[in-house]
Amino acid sequence: MPRGSRKKSESKMYHVMIRGNERKEIFLDDDDKLRFIEILKEKKQDKKYSIYAYCLMDNHVHLLVNEGNETISQIMKKINISYAYYFNKKYSRIGHLFQDRFKSEAIEDEGYLLSAVRYIHNNPVKAHIVMQAEDYKWSSYGLYVGKCQYAKDSIDEEFILGIFSCEREKAVELFKEFSRQENQDSFIEYKEEEKVNKTIQNEQEAKEYIIEQLRKHNVSLEEITNVANIRIRNDLIVKLKNKSSLSVRQIAEILGIGRNIVQRVQ
Structure with a gap:
């Protein structure tokens, strides 16, 4: 059966999810996660696109991307190829690391955008890995609240914080409050x-x-x-x-x- 065409976002914003091929883990230790974050930094240095949020789980990754002057397919190809090269070399393996086609959904309005950020950051909470989003080291939540200096410049958090308030301190507090709200957020996920x-x-x-x-x-x-x-x-x-x-x-x-x-x- 031929694949359906990817739904194009008029806002250029997408919630993206990539998963290990055959549902295998793509991060085997903390150094792997650090390298993926470094790749996020490296690939966006030319400022052709923006990343607003990420969450790294053992066998999949959530990203919130504004494609800017590049297509979402071009962006994900650059990120995936770079990380796959690192991973295959480190673990002396060959073959595809990621499932061949990433999942994505278009984000068309501000409310849906903020809900997507919250959903991504709360993925480890949903998976019962941590009690609160702030306790998980491998998401961009810490960057929003002034932590995770090792991941500095991997995302563009100012855009999202600016939706809450033009004053950063107030914006951070409102962001924390929003992130902890009870919700029925539902976004793309892989079936188990x-x-x-x-x-x-x-x-x-x-x-x-x-x-x-x-x-x-x-x-x-x-x-x-x-x-x-x-x-x-x-x-x-x-x-x-x-x-x-x-x-x-x-x-x-x-x-x-x-x-x-x-x-x-x-």
């Missing part, structure tokens, strides 16, 4: 298809499965890092990826190995 038809539903079931499989080979969990047992280890990784909804991080922690190993095994 990976949870469907999975026989291993949680970490405890995964541990029981691992013990059962290792018993067949007369190998202990501690011994799977031995060179002689690499094939057994890799087979376990593949089966856990296919049979469970566990993240790369969870699989790595249960097996006692590095996340880059889990990421590379196909």
Whole structure:
């Protein structure tokens, strides 16, 4: 079936979401997230477009972009190619890192724009990672409230704050108040298809499965890092990826190995 054309925004503003290919994690450690933020800074230095908000999750990213003098497709291509090059080189992998087509929705009015910013910053709250948006390190929320100096210049927060007030201190307080309001915000999201038809539903079931499989080979969990047992280890990784909804991080922690190993095994 041919793809439908991307809806064009008359305001040039878009809420964009990118996800790892095959729902895999695209950030395996904090350095990966820092590098992605650096790329956001680098690619917007010519000021042809603006980024108003971001949130980095382990396997996907939310962005709020004003395409300015570039198309949204050109912008995302530059960002995605740069990060994929870094990631593939660091983890000695090849192939596509991101799902082949990013999702986007047009933002046409001020109310929808502010709601999109709030939705993006509250993504970790919705995912039960933190209690409040301000507690999450890897979103642009901190830049709005005067924190996260390491991410300075990665977004153009003044435009959004200016909607609340021309006085920055007052604007920040109003922004915080708005961000904490109860709401029914609904924006693009990926369906969690990976949870469907999975026989291993949680970490405890995964541990029981691992013990059962290792018993067949007369190998202990501690011994799977031995060179002689690499094939057994890799087979376990593949089966856990296919049979469970566990993240790369969870699989790595249960097996006692590095996340880059889990990421590379196909």
